[in-house]
Amino acid sequence: MAQQHLDPTDSTAGPAPTGDALAGYLRAQATEFLRALRQHRETGTAAASNGTEESVDAARALRRSVRRISGSLHTYRPLLETEWSESLRPELAWLSGTLSMEHACEARLERLLLALHRLSGATILPVQAVGAAVVRGRGDTANQERGNLTVGAAKAGALLERQLTLARTRAHSTALQALGSSRFHAVADKVAVLASEVPLTAAAHTTELGPLAAAAEERLTDAVAALPLVTAGSPYNAEALVHGLSPDPSPHPQDAPWHQVRLLLRLHRYAREALFGTDAPIDVRLLTAGQALDRHRDASEAAAAAASAARTPRIAPATAYALGVLHADQRHEVEAARFAFQQCWQKQVVTR
Known part of the structure; x- marks a missing residue:
């Protein structure tokens, strides 16, 4: 195309x-941020701790709006008050990175386990094959390379499961701590202001x-x-x-x-x-x-x-x-x- x-x-x-269109776009993204934040809070602490679908959707929406606000502040920075935009951009980058870690760990583990399953030709996922491999013992590795890969894949899957699940748990705790921190509340306050008032430069309206x-x-x-x-x-x-x-x-x-x-x-x-x-x-x-x-x-x-x-x-x-x-x-x-x-x-x- x-x-x-x-x-x-x-x-x-x-x-x-002109800059007025940018202001409208930023207000819309700030509104999306506040809506996602409200949804995240309404899921409750228990739901957020268990990573329910509602809290996952809310975190995804938060990341989406944060990326768009941050990207716009970067591309159109000549139209925005310098001190305000330069102080907010790194905070948005911190928030986006913090919120994305848990999802990244989960997606990475799923990708690797599916790849191991495909490569080994097993009928069950590698982590499910660990118990079966122990029961069969070492005598059931007749097909040499394929057999070695199947047994190795089960143990590799278990190792990846432990490592990436631990990383995901830590990332989830970090995200929860971040969302309750004074640093996050400062960012949320600035975005809340942005939903109604965008600090454009004087020339932005005609630029x-x-x-x-x-x-x-x-x-x-x-x-x-x-x-x-x-x-x-x-x-x-x-x-x-x-x-x-x-x-x-x-x-x-x-x-x-x-x-x-x-x-x-x-x-x-x-x-x-x-x-x-x-x-x-x-x-x-x-x-x-x-x-x-x-x-x-x-x-x-x-x-x-x-x-x-x-x-x-x-x-x-x-x-x-x-x-x-x-x-x-x-x-x-x-x-x-x-x-x-x-x-x-x-x-x-x-x-x-």
Whole structure:
């Protein structure tokens, strides 16, 4: 699908949106934040502690509105009072990061267990196979590599379950503590004010949003241009596998530019929402590219979790083997996501 570039000079689209349109967008997002916060509080402490569907939905809505407010403060910062916006942005980033950790741990565990299930060919999930493996004993490993992977997958699944469940529990406690902290209440107070009054600069009312939104799009385009899209066209990247299994626990440097593009794509989407409002045209290309980059992020972090688990001291060789296979599988998923993004992005370049 051809890319729909922002054109601030288009005279057929009616009056160009100015800072007043930005104010309306920010008020709407602040209202969504307050609504989600009220929903979260209405679920009650007991429900929040158990992670009910209502509290999960409320936390998701909170993250969604926080990201959009923060992204808009970044893209359109020349139109907002500097001291106010620069003090609020890092607090919103803290809140978004804190609220996202629990969901990330849960999604990562589910992804890894399903991958282990697929790779081992087991009829039950790896963590369910632990008890059966103990009953069968070591004599029931007839199919060598597949058998080793099945037994190793059960133990690897149990190890990942322990590690990521613990991380999720800690993240849940951290989120609950954050939502009850004075720091959060200060942020909530500022957002509550934002729902009725947006601190625009004096010139914002006559300043068009188009050029600032176009600048966000240009930053995205430049970042994509710097990606190794030729490498992304290859089916597998062995260098990333070798790094992931090394003793170095730091993220692979290959992933960082792609994560940055994902962030810039999100900022571009939010800039379009503020610019066009509820009439924002749906850009299927952006949605498809964003989905590919989300898969890239998820697979990259899942691979890192598998590699981290493989560094656990004194684990059985079969467990380490299964985790190594799992890591390689997730790095394959990383490359597949890059290839999908490359296909999407280069297609729009050719057809526009």
